[in-house]
Amino acid sequence: MLIDSFLKYLQFERNYSQKTINSYRVDLIQFERSVKDCNEELTLTNVDADIIRQWIVSLMEKKYTASSVDRKLSSLRSFYRFLLIKKELSIDPTRKVVGPKKKKPLPVxxxxxxxxxLLDETDYKEGFIGVRDHLIIEIFYATGIRLSELIGLNDTDISINDSLIKVTGKRNKQRLIPFGNELKESISEYINIRNETMKTWSGAFFVKENGERLYSALVEKLVKRQLTKVVTQKKRSPHVLRHTFATAMLNNEANLNAIKELLGHASLAATEVYTHTTFEELKKIYKLAHPRA
Structure with missing residues (x-):
């Protein structure tokens, strides 16, 4: 009865879609059955936080994902807020219940x-387009910059003599990223062929054949096209190359704080995810190599 009243409230007062209402119905009926299985004398209005936690544990044991359990718990929270409004109970039993932690996917x-x-054996187009596309892949890998930062580069941001790139990141925060001789040669080659190919351009460092600044979708497409030549993984984006830069730096004993500054992270916590990545790789190597693994 209470569940029906709640669902009518969602339909007529909150204007929820029928699909959403059906999801709430499934979640609440599932919870009610679990309560009855636990104790026949229990009702939806006299359960406590421990009963709800037991239900969450039972869902996890049935292999529900953390996201699915959180969604079901959200349905329960909405239901009990409704009961508080209707004065069917005085205390919300979900108020001290915390859902399961979602496992963050490791960077690819x-x-x-x-x-x-990808850099030494893959075939790129000849001429300006090929040199440009190769340099884009190389800069992503050599500097770890974001896609928005790459397309935002201007000629004035590149100092070949000092081997520095000035990058404007999130919240317009600027940072300097050093680069080595190999990238220095690639940048010089690109500038020379770009200046020979077109008479005028917008001032942007990376441009299309008509001299206009590159846009995100074009860069994403060319990165995906090139990565497809060497990997089969689902994710083949510029951000994968940013992850690759950070992982390579960490694997070669770079200081975590230095990587944080190069990536333009606001906090060290965002950079620490790469330590988990390298540890996962270490576990795979161990399992493959050790005879007792």
């Missing part, structure tokens, strides 16, 4: 051998 990255193949 390319191995060093895959990056070597």
């Amino acid at each position: 990255f390319l191995k060093e051998v895959e990056m070597n193949k």
Whole structure:
């Protein structure tokens, strides 16, 4: 009865879609059955936080994902808020219940051998387009900059003599990223062929054939096209190359704080995810290599 009243409230007062209402119905009926299985004398109005926690544990044991359990718990919270408004109870039993932690996916990255193949063995188009596309891949890997930062680069942001790139990141925060001789040669080659190919351009560092600044979708497309040549993984985006930069730096014993500054992270916590990535890789190697693993 209470569930029906709540669902009518969602339909007529909150104007929820029928699909959403059906999801609430399934969640609440499932919870009510669980309560009855626990104790026949219990009702939806006299359960406590422990009963709800037991229900969450039972869902996890049935292999529900953390996201699914959180959604069901959200349905329950809405239901009990409704009962408080209707004065069917005086205390919300969900108020001290915390849902399961969602497991954050580890960053996807390319191995060093895959990056070597991508930069040294993969065929790019000849002329301006080929040189430009190769440099884009190289800069992503060599500097770890974001897509928005790359397309926002201007000629004035590149100092070949000092081997520095000035990057404007999130919240317009600027940082300097050093680069090595190999990238220095690639940048010089690109500038020369770009200046020979077009008489005028917008002042942007990376441009299309008509001299206009590149846009995100174009860069995403060319990165995906090139990564497809060396990997089969689902994610093949510019951000994968940013992850690859950070992972390569960490694997080669770079200081975590230094990586944080190069990536433009606001806090060290965002950078620490790469330590988990390298540890996961270490576990895989161990399991493959050790005879008792």
